[in-house]
Amino acid sequence: MAIFAYLRVSTEEQTTDNQLKEIKEKFHITPDYVFAEHISGSVAAKRRPVFLEMIGKMRAGDILTVTKLDRVGRDMIDVVTTIRELTDLGVTLKCLQLGDIDPKTSVGRLTLGILSMVADFERDLIVERTKSGIARAKAQGKKLGRPKALTDKMVLKIRNDAAKRMNISQIARENGLSRRSVKRALEQAIKE
Structure with missing residues (x-):
């Protein structure tokens, strides 16, 4: 049995240091089992190269640790599908944000489904607020986008x-x- 850590941030400017620190406080993880990538949360788990590499190395009985559920997928469907695939492989998911939820039980699946829907709703609210902010800035005559590279x-x-x-x-x-x-x-x- 091996304990894997999956760390994800959206941009190159961000760091996975805090996620790794949180996981190492709970689990002993060797560097060979830490997988980190810089990729948008809007990208499905099956399209994340590092995530796929990690899944390819996992075996039945292994544990996948993440700090938050949104590290596992982009929306409710992606999270649930990914968890099902992990369960089919015999891999247990440990999400620090949620404590121990066993996706093999009906209560665990229900809890993950509800939490995934809440995460999906939260992401939709962020998109709505962003669009509203952009519309407000345009209405105020503010220039959006990258500044000119050359004067x-x-x-x-x-x-x-x-x-x-x-x-x-x-x-x-x-x-x-x-x-x-x-x-x-x-x-x-x-x-x-």
């Missing part, structure tokens, strides 16, 4: 450098830019 002054300098017969690599190096940024500025000049 108008920088674009003018790139065009002047190109007019002096400097090549793209020289312009990029001299201005501390990528070749792609220089090309984009020059392509935009041609369109205008």
